[in-house]
Amino acid sequence: MTQKQEHLDQFVQWCAAHIRGDEKGEAQIFLDRLFRAFGQPGVKEVGAVFEERVKKEGKGTSFADLVWKPVVLVEMKKRGEDLSRHYRQAFDYWARLVPGRPRWVVLCNFDEFWVYDFETQMDSPVDKVTLAELPARYGPLAFLFPDDEEPVFGNHQETVTRDAADKLVELFRALIGRKVPRDLAQRFTLQSLMALFAEDIGLLERYFFAHLLDDCHTPAQAYDLIGQLFVEMNTPGITAGGRFKGVPYFNGGLFAHPARIELTAAEIELLRDAARFDWSKVRPEIFGAIFEHSMDAEERRAHGAHYTSPVDIMKVVGPTIVEPWREQIERTKTLKGLEQLLARIESFRVLDPACGSGNFLYIAYREMKRLEASIYERMGEFKSVDAAQRPFGFVTARNFYGIDINPFAVELAKVTMMLAHKLAIDELHISENALPLDNLDANFHTGDALIAPDNSRTPWPSADVIIGNPPFLGAKLLKPKLGVDYVKRLRRAYPEVPGMADFCVYWFRRAAELLPTCTARDPLTGHAGLVGTQNIRNNASRVGGLDVICATGTVVEAVDNQPWSGEANVHVSVANWVHTQDAALLPASRRLWFKVAPTAGKAKRKKRGGGRADKEFELDMREVAHINAALSDKVDVGSALQLACNANPQIAFQGITPGHAAFVLTEQQRIYFSGSEACLIAPYLVGDEVLGDEPNRRYLLDFGQRNILEARAFPRAFEHARNEVLPAREKAADEGRDEEGNMRSHHRRFLERWWQLSWGRADMLAALAPLSRYLVCSRVTKRPIFSFVDASIRPGDALQVFALEDDFSFGVLQSAPHYQWFHAKCSNMKSDPRYTSESVFDTFPWPQSPTRAQVNAVAEAGRAVRAVRATALQSIHGGLRALYRTLDLPGRNPLKEAHAALDAAVLAAYGFSAKKDLLTQLLALNAAVAERLASGQSVCGPGVPPTYLAGPMLVSADAFGRP
CATH class of the missing domain: 3.90.1570 (tt1808, chain A)
Known part of the structure; x- marks a missing residue:
């Protein structure tokens, strides 16, 4: 020992x-x-x-x-x-x-x-x-x-599930590989799956299917024996005798068309391997795994099909179904009231309009059976009720409805829900008949959940609650993945959804329209919970979905942003809402979940669960008084208006996108293009060089707006582009053709001007031309850090560029008001905020009536911040990014003090109170500036106020790229 x-x-x-x-x-x-x-x-x-x-x-x-x-x-x-x-x-x-x-x-x-x-x-x-x-x-x-x-x-059933799933996926792919019709291969796989489960969970005699497989020595025997088993499983009654004696009737849904296939020896062996697993330990998520892995990769991307873990599914099922029902069960004090809840649960309908393989509905079923059991437990508190005599059966698989565009997904969902019944019986020890399985052909529908064949909106089954995980697909990918014609039909059917909204937003909008109203008479209806890309909180996606939901309903629980489970490398938001604004029907507080860094030791321990290292995270939760359409409890700045003075003339730009690596030159390559061709070359700057350590010296080859004949006048540069860029663009144009073989429009545009940069930003260069320097920050950043860059340098597309050269503008943009506005209005790229000029800069109100002294104070405070940064960078490794991380540490910090002084100066220039909510004050100023613009009055836009006459005094000498 x-x-x-x-x-x-x-x-x-x-x-x-x-x-x-x-x-x-x-x-x-x-x-x-x-x-x-x-x-x-x-x-x-x-x-x-x-x-x-x-x-x-x-x-x-x-x-x-x-x-x-x-x-x-x-x-x-x-x-x-x-x-x-x-x-x-x-x-x-x-x-x-x-x-x-x-x-x-x-x-x-x-x-x-x-x-x-x-x-x-x-x-x-x-x-x-x-x-x-x-x-x-x-x-x-x-x-x-x-x-x-x-x-x-x-x-630990996850390992068993994945291994068992792999065997059936391998079988399915083997059948497809030898040209067995896809529909037949799918039916055979699903019917075999049910037989494997059946013998291990007590629906068939133990080892019945395994022994049948042992007798399959030839393709003909596999065709006869396995095929006949499926016939018997589809025959009412119990088989009276013969080889299949005792096989009960399963149903006329899954087995309505018994699948018969002559299997090869290798395929029979795959089924025998699968039968060696203990299928009573296989989790229903196996169906999701089979569903995903049986689809080719391109189809999986096109329809956004992704596996979702049970704990993530509960982030929807819990608030939408479990908690409202549990509250009603606990507050009901009479036997009659409990009997009424049983009657209500029998008619309660749950819809998943993007059901995939049914995992959301499976967990909803399991939780509702547990709720049914808890009603009986409460009834057992009354002496007139024998709690042991529980007929159950009030909740069945027929309470659940699903829609999906993939036929195999729909069949998987049916199988998942059929098995849910038997598994609930075993878990809860209830006296219900496990067979025949529910025929769910009327509950699950194959088709487009958004657009009907006649181009109208697809009808959805009526339901008390709506749950699900609609496809993840960004607006820019709709046409490439779904086709131009489909997108045109989609937008005609939903004209009120902005064109730049993510695909999942259409499900949010449709759910908001069809969800019944929650009432005092029936407080259990009118709840919904959907998972969306994290972008549903922002801009066009928010306008199309959550803005509409919050106009007539109330978000009661949400996850603002988290990495999602499974193979999908996306960050998501979860919104659970009730279709009412009646406070008497709503919880006293709302729950808002948000992502935080893992606790010490947590990341290592999470790996034991088999999770992916890049998805390690933790959620924290706070109870809040309200959750707005941005899935935040902060002041809702979604109503902020774009201000014409910020956008005309345009000041904020995205940097240059070369489009091909050959346009970016090293120091050695730059020397090659000397003499008259040197006018095509300019220093080039990317985001990491601004924020990191000593930058690499890069240069940009840019023909500007020259036509091909004008570009040909620079022979070395032209030959470089023809040899390096043209073949790549020809290849991309050829490989990127649509289903009809037509060249896609953006490939055509790039090919027609192949010697030019993809996006040379001529408008930006024109705005920067009169300036000695300009401002930049990283476009994807948790904390915008602004720097001046010498006007001779071309900025890359990872930079947000501002045609502003004065110290006052730096001070305003680097201050707390702009920082808070950025976080309230930005969009997100995965977990990181992204600076979008339309939503952030174009809506941001500048100080309207600062005095000359206040302008000078902001400029001076801004110069002080940059001076502290320059001094610190002489000894700190890692550049500005590392330097600003010290702001998150406790203790005195010269940079923190400099920023505090800057914030105070900027608040004074605005005339804001430090004791009042900053976003509230900015939102009110945004409305006031918009109103003055609409009435033709003058306002102060970005930059030095027009009343400040000595502008050049505010342009100091420091800039990136200068000695």
């Missing part, structure tokens, strides 16, 4: 001598001794907390028995208690323990430890171990050891 086992054995013996199993009196000493047995100095010594406060839904506080962030939550129950009854309590505690949410959850009744990994498996523990087994089988609790030992689980 090892030393670890000896210590655990001593703990087991101590428990036998001293522990009776009293939850209240013995839980803390039991857990402290457990920690010590695993080599820890004790519960308190490692920083764990007994009786950790966890805020309840609505009002009140609960107390979790032990919380050790970010490692484990332990909830203790008395000896002999059925731990399965406390799953929901443990999950609710875990969900609210943010930030630093524990990686593992343990339910314990002094004799058993049930270990949960809610991040990857919500339905069941990843393992169970008894107290007596602990010395010999401590693997499931190994995360308690000080050396951070890897836990070992016997029921």
Whole structure:
């Protein structure tokens, strides 16, 4: 016996001598001794907390028995208690323990430890171990050891699911590879999938399908035996005799057309390998995996089909279905009221209008069956009700509806929901008939959820709630991925959705139109929860969706921005709303979730769940009074107007996009283009060079607006472009043709002027021409850091460029008012804010009546900030980016002090109060400036105010690119 086992054995013996199993009196000493047995100095010594406060839904506080962030939550129950009854309590505690949410959850009744990994498996523990087994089988609790030992689980179903899925995907691809019709291959795969599940979850005799496969030695036998099994599964009654004696009737939906295929020896072996898995441990998400991997990569991108984890799905199902129902169940005090809830749940309809393989609906079904069970538990409190006699059956798969454009996805969704019924029966120990499976042909529809064949809007089934995860596709990808004709039809059918809105916004808009109103008579209806790209909070996407939702409804819970689970490399937002603004029907507070950096030690522990390293993150939550259409509790600046004085003349630009690497030259290449060709060459600057360390010296070859004959007058430069750029653009134009073989318009434009930069920004260069220097910041940045650049340098497209050369403008743009406005109005690229001139700069109001002294004070404070930066950069490695990170650290900091002085000077120039909300003051000023512009009055736009006559005094000498 090892030393670890000896210590655990001593703990087991101590428990036998001293522990009776009293939850209240013995839980803390039991857990402290457990920690010590695993080599820890004790519960308190490692920083764990007994009786950790966890805020309840609505009002009140609960107390979790032990919380050790970010490692484990332990909830203790008395000896002999059925731990399965406390799953929901443990999950609710875990969900609210943010930030630093524990990686593992343990339910314990002094004799058993049930270990949960809610991040990857919500339905069941990843393992169970008894107290007596602990010395010999401590693997499931190994995360308690000080050396951070890897836990070992016997029921971690994610691995089983993926391995089993791989076998069926391989079978499906083998059938497609030898030209079996796709529809037949899909039906055969799904029917085989059901047979594999059936023999392991008690719908078929144990090993029935496996033994059948053992008898398949030839293609003909596979055709006859497997095909006949599917026929019997589609035949009402129970097969009376013969080879298939005892096979029950499954249904006339999935098996309506029994699939018969002559399998090769290799394909039969794949099915035998699949049958060796314990399919009772395979999670329903296998269907999503099969769905994704059976589609070719291009189709998956085109329709935005992505796997979603259960914990992410609960971010929609929880607020939209579970919490409203749980509140009603808990507040109902009479037997009659509970009976009315049973009647209501029977007619409750859930719709997912982009259902994919049905995972959202599966989890919604599972949660509704648990809600049904909790209604019966409440009814059991009345003496006139025998809680053991539970017919159930009020919630069935027929409560759920789905739409998807992919036929295979729809069939998968049906299978998922059919299995959900049997799995719920087993989990809840309820007396319902598992067979025949529900025929869901009337509930799930294949088709475009947005546009009907006659170009009208597609009708959706009526539903009480709408949930789902619509396709992720940015506005710029709609035409390349879905085709010009489709996009034209889409925009004709939805003219009120801006053309630059993301694809998912159309689902938000349609849901807002069709969702019933939540009323006092029926407070359970009118709820919705959808996942969208994080851009739904911004600009055109917000106008098309969340603005409309918030006009008549209320967002009650949201995730502002997080990386999404699965293969999709996207950042998303989640909005859960109710179609009412009646405060009596809404929760007292709203919940807003937001992304934070992982707690120390959390990132390493997350990897044990199999998660991708680039998706490691944590969410924190705060209860707020309101959530606006930007999915924020801050002042809503969505109503800010674009100001003509900011956009005309244009001042803010995106930098130059070369379009081909050959246009960007090294120092050695620049020398080659000497003499008369030197006029085509200019220094070139990219974002990293402004923010990072010593820049690389780059140059830009730019023919400007010269036509091909004028460009030909520069022979070396022209030959360089013809040899390097022209072949690449010809290849791109040829490979990028549409389905009809036509060259796409942007490829045609680039090919017609192949010697020119993709976007040379002639308008920007014209605006910069009279200036000695100009301002830039990175276009994608969490903190805009502004710098002056010498006018001789051409800025790259990673830079946001401002045709402003004065110190006053630098001070205003680098100050807190502009910083806060930027974060309130920016769009986002994945998790990082992006400077968009239309939404940020064009709406930003400048000080309207600053005095000459106030203008000078801002300019001087701005120069002071740059002076502190220049001094610090002489000794700090990493450039401006590293320097500004010091602002997030505690302690005195000259740069922080310089910025505080600048902010004070800018607030004085605005006439703003530091005690009032800054965004509120800016929004009011935006409205006032817009009103004066509309009435023809003069205003102060960007730059030095026109009343300040000595402008050149404000143009100092410092700039990037100067000695």
